[in-house]
Amino acid sequence: MGRIIIVGGYGAFGARAAERLAREPGLDVIIAGRSLASARAQAGMLSPTAEASVTAAALDATRVTAQELRALAPGVVINASGPFQAQDYHLARTCIAAGCHYVDLADARGFVTGITQLDAEARAANVSVVSGASSVPGLSSAAVRHMAGNLAQLDEVHIGISPGNSFDPGIATAASIISAAGKPIQARSGGRWTTLYAWHGLHRHVFPEIGARWMSDVDVPDLELLPQHYPELRTARFSAGLEVSVFHLGLWAAAGLVRAGLLRDLGALAPPMLAAKRRLSMLGTDAGGMFVRVVGRDQQGTSRASTWTLIARRGDGPYVPAMASVILAKRLVTGEGPPPGATPCFGLFPLADFEAEVADLDITCTLEREAQIAA
Structure with missing residues (x-):
């Protein structure tokens, strides 16, 4: 036993x-x-x-x-x-x-x-x-390896996660997330190491089924591990998103105060921010998403892209x-x-092991391969 x-x-x-x-x-x-x-x-x-x-x-x-x-x-x-x-x-x-x-x-x-x-x-x-x-780097790396298996060269990786607003992270986890806002992140971008800032790099990502969500840069182990395992990698990016726009944009704005040196840290704001999230839990849903997109070149030098997407519903995220x-x-x-x-x-572990493990949950995984993308 x-x-x-x-x-x-x-x-x-x-x-x-x-x-x-x-x-x-x-x-x-x-x-x-x-x-x-x-x-x-x-x-x-x-x-x-x-x-x-x-x-x-x-x-x-x-x-x-x-x-x-x-x-x-x-x-x-x-x-x-x-x-x-x-x-x-x-x-x-x-x-x-x-x-x-x-x-x-x-x-x-x-x-x-x-x-x-x-x-x-x-x-x-x-x-x-x-x-x-x-989720990172365990699952994300499994997805990257699965999609990069048929590539001769891996050029770009973008990973993103946006949980449903119904998920309650607890005060300790919320504080660790909020405390990072506005702090510098070292990441590979365009073939060189550059400085990004946590909860900046604002952009939208459209998830299948659950729609568009705001996303921002966040520090994760993958930003360091991916270039170690794929030395030719030019860009590695990780984005996180809060489902409710006012929460995400509020954290993005507050991160700017830290980046500008007007505040040292947002950790003290974790209790009121989490309390507000709990009071307004009805604004969001129980659906979350994750994506891993890779871009690289095949044996013939043709640029290829693949995106693995996970959608979790009914609070299964x-x-x-x-x-x-x-x-x-x-x-x-x-x-x-x-x-x-x-x-x-x-x-x-292979991606197939994860997909088999969640087969009985309200979690769907899809893989989309683009035949060819512009160089």
Whole structure:
């Protein structure tokens, strides 16, 4: 029986990972976190219909010791206790010391790309340490690799995500998003590194089925990882969008105050902004979207473009960031996961695995290939 601990298994994304893993016969799922009451409540909700064994445990990701972790005897620990912008690698190091695999749902650029500093330790302990098993870079890189497979050269990648307004990120996540507004971002553009600014670069993107939404530049690990994996890449861009225009444009305007030096940080505005979003939740919908567009050249030098699009309805969008960790955890407990070492979650599973995992949800994935585009 494979034992998987989900730290933060009662949070927005950890609960979705727990729900999916609880459907797997032969697994032993432990929902853990600082609040034993919350962990027990989540386990109690899942247990009646679970195929797996589901229990609860108290575990503080910032303080747990290797001895405490060994006592729980996990094969894999999923860290869903974000946001990760201010976290260190304590839990990952503890997993290495305890001899178990580690997977997290981080999407903070520095946290995800810096995980390689644990590579030698992880190899010596014969465990896999994976950071970024989330929408980015885990899923986004799977989509890029799928579409770039028939290209001789990859020139441009543009990734975008816009959740439905009904999604409630919680105060900690909201604060991490808002605090980044107006801060500089280093990104590859036109063949050189350039400075962008978070929540600027305002533009519209038209999603199939759910329509046009405002989007702006946001920092993600992909902006650093894509040029590492595709040295010929000229442009890498990531955009995020808030469904309700007044929210998005308000954040865009506030980001300008930070960029101009009139405000140091918008983090203090997170509570009132989240409260306003909650009060006006009826303005939006439960539908969100994600797209990954690649442009490159085939073996004949012809310019080609492909776009993979995901549309999530009925509030199923929050499952998307959880699925990469579910896929990898199931692989690791069967000995089929990534080799020992510490690595960002870039291209660690095929896109088909994700699409199969969400087939029972109100999530549709489409791939459009353009026959030829202008040079």
